[in-house]
Amino acid sequence: MTGGSGAHNVSRLMGASVCRMPGSVVEQLLGMRAGICRLNARTGVRTALLYSSGWFVQWHEGTQEAVDDVWQRALTHPGHAHARVIHRSQGVPGLTEPLHIASLHNRDKPTDVARRLLRIEREHELELDGEPAEMWNLLSAPCMLEPRDTALSVARRNVVAVTSEYTESVDLIKVIADRSRAPISYQRFASGDAGEAGAAYVDVAGSGYMTRLQALSRRALDNSMIKLSLCGMQSLVLLTGHRPHHASRLATAVVGLLEGMAVRPNVRVIGSCAQTRAEAVNVLHGLPGLDIVEVESTRSSGALADTVLDAIGSCADTARARLDFLSA
Numbered sequence: 001m002t003g004g005s006g007a008h009n010v011s012r013l014m015g016a017s018v019c020r021m022p023g024s025v026v027e028q029l030l031g032m033r034a035g036i037c038r039l040n041a042r043t044g045v046r047t048a049l050l051y052s053s054g055w056f057v058q059w060h061e062g063t064q065e066a067v068d069d070v071w072q073r074a075l076t077h078p079g080h081a082h083a084r085v086i087h088r089s090q091g092v093p094g095l096t097e098p099l100h101i102a103s104l105h106n107r108d109k110p111t112d113v114a115r116r117l118l119r120i121e122r123e124h125e126l127e128l129d130g131e132p133a134e135m136w137n138l139l140s141a142p143c144m145l146e147p148r149d150t151a152l153s154v155a156r157r158n159v160v161a162v163t164s165e166y167t168e169s170v171d172l173i174k175v176i177a178d179r180s181r182a183p184i185s186y187q188r189f190a191s192g193d194a195g196e197a198g199a200a201y202v203d204v205a206g207s208g209y210m211t212r213l214q215a216l217s218r219r220a221l222d223n224s225m226i227k228l229s230l231c232g233m234q235s236l237v238l239l240t241g242h243r244p245h246h247a248s249r250l251a252t253a254v255v256g257l258l259e260g261m262a263v264r265p266n267v268r269v270i271g272s273c274a275q276t277r278a279e280a281v282n283v284l285h286g287l288p289g290l291d292i293v294e295v296e297s298t299r300s301s302g303a304l305a306d307t308v309l310d311a312i313g314s315c316a317d318t319a320r321a322r323l324d325f326l327s328a
């Protein structure tokens with residue numbers, strides 16, 4: 001067994017430790033990339049590393065022996081302390097590449113992360129824990145609504161991805177975060193090769209549900225850890241800008257993302273330039289059966305935020321009505 005995509009039963013280990021690295025932690029993790037990839041190529045192990053508010057999380061998959069070796073090897077590094085295993089199981093592999101590196105930058109304190117880790121450990125002891133991917137999502141993109149980790153974080157959740165060629169998607173969620181006085185979480189992702197991408201999200205409370213608005217750059221659409229966090233996404237908003245060539249490149253990346261999804265979200269193509277929107281829609285038609293709606297907006301950031309909220313509001317309402325109907 002190699003831990004490759006054909007393997008159906010691998011050893012999965014998740015561990016946590018307290019960061020003791022001086023200086024830029026993310027740069028130091030990125031510096032280990034080549035070495036870890038070389039070793040993982042030899043042993044078939046796949047690894048995801050997360051840095052969040054003073055903590056490291058490691059997720060390794062492969063043969064039991066190889067996974068244990070990697071864990072022991074990581075323990076020797078002086079840049080962390082108090083390492084402990086928080087989950088161990090046999091099961092289907094969740095990682096798709098030799099190495100993923102992620103970091104989360106938000107207003108969480110180390111105790112917030114410690115609380116989530118304790119919850120995972122407690123559930124593991126009681127054999128109530130789920131798949132490593134669920135734990136990874138909880139740790140790498142936690143719900144930021146106050147009060148933390150209570151009913152709303154597990155209530156019905158709408159996930160909406162907002163994507164743009166440049167920073168328009170992040171600018172948009174900043175406007176929405178400001179309005180709802182919600183904190184933004186910034187994310188960085190890197191894979192084993194040179195690629196790096198940024199993303200950000202904000203959680204907004206509704207009555208009895210929450211909506212996560214996830215801003216993604218075009219490059220982030222390719223990242224497999226991002227794909228993991230978009231599971232269950234209801235809507236995808238493409239901010240097309242006003243350069244047709246860029247809009248079609250963005251739409252091509254969106255098609256690449258949606259192709260691999262069994263259940264596809266609604267797609268809303270929003271922008272001020274009709275020709276640019278048309279370019280994007282033309283590319284999206286390459287994926288038959290997509291629910292695509294074009295929406296005209298002005299260039300002002302406040303008006304754009306209203307347009308996006310209206311467009312996803314009706315998607316979220318439709319999804320909720322469907323759920324109510326199914327559960328009646």
Ligand SMILES: Cc1cc2nc3c(=O)[nH]c(=O)nc-3n(C[C@H](O)[C@H](O)[C@H](O)COP(=O)(O)O)c2cc1C
Binds near residue numbers: 074080
């Ligand atoms: C949080 C953290 C996670 C690490 N994860 C790995 C890993 O998955 N694989 C690995 O080979 N090294 C990992 N390392 C680095 C190893 O401890 C070690 O420094 C590296 O493998 C280089 O070892 P060498 O000097 O013997 O070549 C990690 C270090 C830290 C601080």
